[in-house]
Amino acid sequence: MHSLLSTYPYLRLLPRAFSMATRPPEAPAPTGSDYIAGSVSVVFVTCPNDKIAKTIARSVVEKRLAACVNLVPQITSVYEWKGKIEEDNEVMMMIKTQTALAPSLTEFIRSVHPYEVVEVIALPVQQGNLPYLNWVKDSTTPQ
Known part of the structure; x- marks a missing residue:
């Protein structure tokens, strides 16, 4: 078996960064963070319409039970309820x-x-943007 260099001698001219043997360096682990994996959660809640979703969203932020609520309109939910297959348009709260x-x-x-x-x-949430995760913690009040 011969090496790639004996077959393709021009490969010696390529910079080391382009060599197949070179791997990108691992990203260093974040330092100085007080974030504990799993200490922030994303909670999903479906609502029948935008008005109810907005009312609940404002209430949970005002009560500091949530830092932020995203409303995703016009989702379709298909589910079994009381022995029947249902299909409804809903709003997803994140x-x-x-x-x-x-x-x-x-x-x-x-x-x-x-x-x-x-x-x-x-x-x-196991990991994410540390300033954002810390903001979530700072914007909510433990009960």
């Missing part, structure tokens, strides 16, 4: 909060939401 606040946030949403069974799903 709520950013501290993971520790998820139970209080869920309780509040259940108390004001019109659905009999409210979708509230919290997913922990």
